[in-house]
Each structure stands twice: as C-alpha cells, then as structure tokens.
Amino acid sequence: xxxxxxxxxxxxxxxxxxxxxxxxxxxxxxxxxxxxxxxxxxxxxxxxxxxxxxxxxxxxxxxxxxxxxxxxxxxxxxxxxxxxxxxxxxxxxxxxxxxxxxxxxxxxxxxxxxxxxxxxxxxxxxxxxxxxxxxxxxxxxxxxxxxxxxxxxxxxxxxxxxxxxxxxxxxxxxxxxxxxxxxxxxxxxxxxxxxxxxxxxxxxxxxxxxxxxxxxxxxxxxxxxxxxxxxxxxxxxxxxxxxxxxxxxxxxxxxxxxxxxxxxxxxxxxxxxxxxxxxxxxxxxxxxxxxxxxxxxxxxxxxxxxxxxxxxxxxxxxxxxxxxxxxxxxxx
Ligand SMILES: NC(=O)c1ccc[n+]([C@@H]2O[C@H](COP(=O)([O-])OP(=O)(O)OC[C@H]3O[C@@H](n4cnc5c(N)ncnc54)[C@H](OP(=O)(O)O)[C@@H]3O)[C@@H](O)[C@H]2O)c1
Numbered sequence: 001x002x003x004x005x006x007x008x009x010x011x012x013x014x015x016x017x018x019x020x021x022x023x024x025x026x027x028x029x030x031x032x033x034x035x036x037x038x039x040x041x042x043x044x045x046x047x048x049x050x051x052x053x054x055x056x057x058x059x060x061x062x063x064x065x066x067x068x069x070x071x072x073x074x075x076x077x078x079x080x081x082x083x084x085x086x087x088x089x090x091x092x093x094x095x096x097x098x099x100x101x102x103x104x105x106x107x108x109x110x111x112x113x114x115x116x117x118x119x120x121x122x123x124x125x126x127x128x129x130x131x132x133x134x135x136x137x138x139x140x141x142x143x144x145x146x147x148x149x150x151x152x153x154x155x156x157x158x159x160x161x162x163x164x165x166x167x168x169x170x171x172x173x174x175x176x177x178x179x180x181x182x183x184x185x186x187x188x189x190x191x192x193x194x195x196x197x198x199x200x201x202x203x204x205x206x207x208x209x210x211x212x213x214x215x216x217x218x219x220x221x222x223x224x225x226x227x228x229x230x231x232x233x234x235x236x237x238x239x240x241x242x243x244x245x246x247x248x249x250x251x252x253x254x255x256x257x258x259x260x261x262x263x264x265x266x267x268x269x270x271x272x273x274x275x276x277x278x279x280x281x282x283x284x285x286x287x288x289x290x291x292x293x294x295x296x297x298x299x300x301x302x303x304x305x306x307x308x309x310x311x312x313x314x315x316x317x318x319x320x321x322x323x324x325x326x327x328x329x330x331x332x
Contacts, residue, residue, distance in 0.1 A: 003095035004312040007058040009049040012320065015061075015313040023092070023099040030079050030102060031071035035114035037062045037093040039328040040122045040151060041223075041248055044320045046091065055091055061316070062093025065332070066108065066117035076102050084108050086117040088125070088276065094312050096332055103280055109291050116294070119301040119327040123155040124290045125283065126245065126272040127221070131159055132286070133275070134268050135219045135241040139164030144208055144217035146232060147224040147248055148185065149176030149325045156221045157185050158299040165219070168211050172322070179325050183302065187211050193322075196227035204228065208235035216240060216263070226251040233259050233267070240265040302326025 005018045025031050043061045045051040066086040069079055079085065079102055086108050087093070087100040108117040131137040143160040147153040148169035160167045161184035169180030169188040177188035189207055192200050208217060208231075216237035222229055225247030233242050233255060242265060260267060276283040293299045304325040307315035312330045319328055 001096040002309055003060045003092075004062070004309060005058045005060055006047045009047065009057070012044075012047065012313040012317040015047065015316070017310055017312070020095075022097050023095075025071050025073045025099055027074040028076060028101055029073040029099050030069045030076055030085075030105060031073075032065070032067045032085060032087055032098050032100060032105070033070045034065045034067040034093065034096055034098060034332040036067070036118040036332060037065035037330045038118045038122075039315050039319050039324075039330065040064070041246060041319060042122075043316050047316065060092045060095045062095070062330070063090055064088055064118060064121045065093035065098060066114040067098075067332075070097075078102055079105065079107070084110075084114070084117075086121055088121045090273070094309065094330055096309070106284070106287055109295050111295060112291070115303055115306075115329050115331070116301055118329060119303055120290060120294075121287075122272070123151040123327065124159065124299070124301070125276070125286065126152050126270065127155040127159050128286045128290060129272045129275055129283075130221060130243050130245060130270045131156065131163060131219070133282070134270050135243055137163050137165055137219050140166070141218035142166045142168065142212050142215075142237070143219045143221065144168045144170065144212075144232065144235075145180075145185075145221045146170050146191075146228055147222075148180045148188070150223060150248065151319075151324070151327055152223050152245060153221070154180065154183055154302055154326045155299075157183050159293075160219075160221075161185070162293055162298045168208070168217065170208075176325055179302065183300070191228065196231070201227060201231040204231040205235045208232065212237070219243065221245060224249045225253055227253070229253040230255055230259075233263075233265075236263050236265050238264050242267045244269050303329050305329070306331055308332075
C-alpha cells in the first residue's frame, strides 16, 4: 500500500511517499480501507521529534482517519466488513490502510461523509471534553476562544454555541474571525501575530474585558499559549475556568500564580488523549453527542483545504505555516 512516511525527523519536506507492506491484522482489531484522514497539530510536532510521545523511525504520521472496514480480527464483536467508521489512531493514518483496535473505532451516521468524519475526532473530541467535563460550561456563560479559526478552536466555537454560551472568537486575521462568526461566534476580534509587546498584551486584556462588559470571560479556551495566555487570564471572570489546551505559538508560558487568587479562578489542564484511555465509555458517550449534534445540523466542521496522499506533506506544512482555517483533509 501507499503511505506517507517519516524516515528522518525534520520539516514536512523531509517526508516521503513510499510503497510499504499492508499492516497485519491482529485479534481484537479491524482493517480499514481509508477514504479520508485529517491533519492535526501533533502531526507537525511528531515529524520533528517534538511531541510528547515519539514513535520509532520510520513511521507514518496521521492521528485519525475514516473509511470502510475490509477485514475483522478474531474476537471483534461490534464491527463487520462494510461498516463505515472513524478511527482514532494516534499515528499511521496517512496511508491507504490502517489496523485499529476496535475500542479506537466508531461507526459513523449514514448521513455523514468520510471527510467530515475524519475531521471530527481530535478537534471535537478534545473540545467537548474540555467544555463539558473540564470546564462545566453553563448556558449563558461567556466563552473566549483563542486561535478560534484553527482545528480545535473552530470546534470549540461551534460546541460552545450549541451549549448555549456567548462565544467570543479571537484570531490573527479578519478573514479567520469572519469564518468564526459564520460558524456561530457572537463576537470576534483580531489579535496581533508574532511576539506580543507589553502594550499589545494590555490591549488584548482590555479588548476581552470590553467585550464582556468589564466582567471578563467565564471560560477561556487556549490552544495557542506563548504571550497570549497571561493577558487572556488577566481578563477572566471571577470563578472562571482557564483551559490549557496547547501551545501552537511555540512557547509554554509561565503564569504568576497570584492571578488565580485574585480572580478566584481555576487553571485547568486538558489532555483528551489520556482521558479517552481512562474513560473510554465517557468518550463514546461524548461522540454519540457529537454525532447527534451533526445530524441535527448544530455543528458542521469546516474543511478548508484538501490534499492527496501524494502531496500530504504539503498538508502538514499548511498547518505549520498558520494557513489552515478549520480542518485540513487528506483524500485517500
Ligand atoms: N490538550 C489536548 O488534548 C489537545 C488535543 C488536540 C490538540 N491540542 C493542541 O492544540 C493546539 C492546536 O491544535 P490544532 O490542531 O487546532 O492546530 P491548528 O489548526 O494549527 O490551530 C492552531 C491555531 O493557533 C494559532 N497560532 C498562533 N501562533 C501560531 C504559530 N506560531 N503557529 C501555528 N499556529 C499558531 C493559529 O491561529 P491564529 O493564526 O489565528 O493565531 C492557529 O489557527 C496544538 O498545540 C495541539 O497540540 C491539544
């Protein structure tokens, strides 16, 4: 089969498309013929050796895909050949076929196409877990989303709206903000790119306070990190919840702890991948909710760009270069 392979760590241009043997089916697993896969920020990190877990070389990147089951291993009870599924793989998705444990696979609704299904797991899975289980977001609360036009950001905008929050989207261009408004954000604003100066940080805090009538945001969703986090935290509401999602801007910020005391707020870590292993039933229940929201027309993942397996390295570069709006898909 054809697969994108990382044979040496580095930038996307080091990746190769190679013919490799089909993966071997094991008991408890299913073989899926992939139709679509999607790119996530961990792919950018993993090919450079910068992610929190690092596979041995060579490996195929790609955390999630959707397709049709073509073979079922011994002991598999819940799936049969022909089932249309989405798989949460961690790696190996940028290939024509994958083998996945049945616990990492979910049937998709008949009305859902493969590209939409491939766009869902990591972004909507992370964001629903963050808003529901970690922040207990309530109807009527204000939710500020940083990096709101990115993969997890846009999923959060839609889910926050579906949960009845007032959603404020923050992103680096007006085009990105407009897309968030199209996906349900109530308000949006543009923040500067690059290293934020002290004045730009103050402006960011002031903007959030202005948009929340001085009260601050009840929940802040932060997949960006770096110089954006502290000014956002300074504009959190009393008893607010600050969700630490990731550090797409590169630096892991150090936060003065007194801010949590002054705001009576919580800084809440979110690690969706770890939670799916600790509470698989909770994760399946969340996905039933996500699929229902899609069937009911309350969420609609934005697929901004499509690539093929032959130019899948460009898809990863697209995300790395901050060009992606919503999800980047690889058609297989
Ligand atoms: N905690 C978890 O369980 C979990 C799960 C999934 C993902 N994550 C993390 O969440 C973060 C976002 O993932 P994603 O897949 O949504 O990525 P993405 O689609 O690339 O979105 C990231 C956003 O961050 C902003 N950004 C700011 N500075 C950037 C820079 N220097 N380079 C690239 N983007 C920059 C960009 O928005 P603007 O241009 O508008 O600023 C971009 O839209 C990553 O750190 C990822 O590891 C965490």
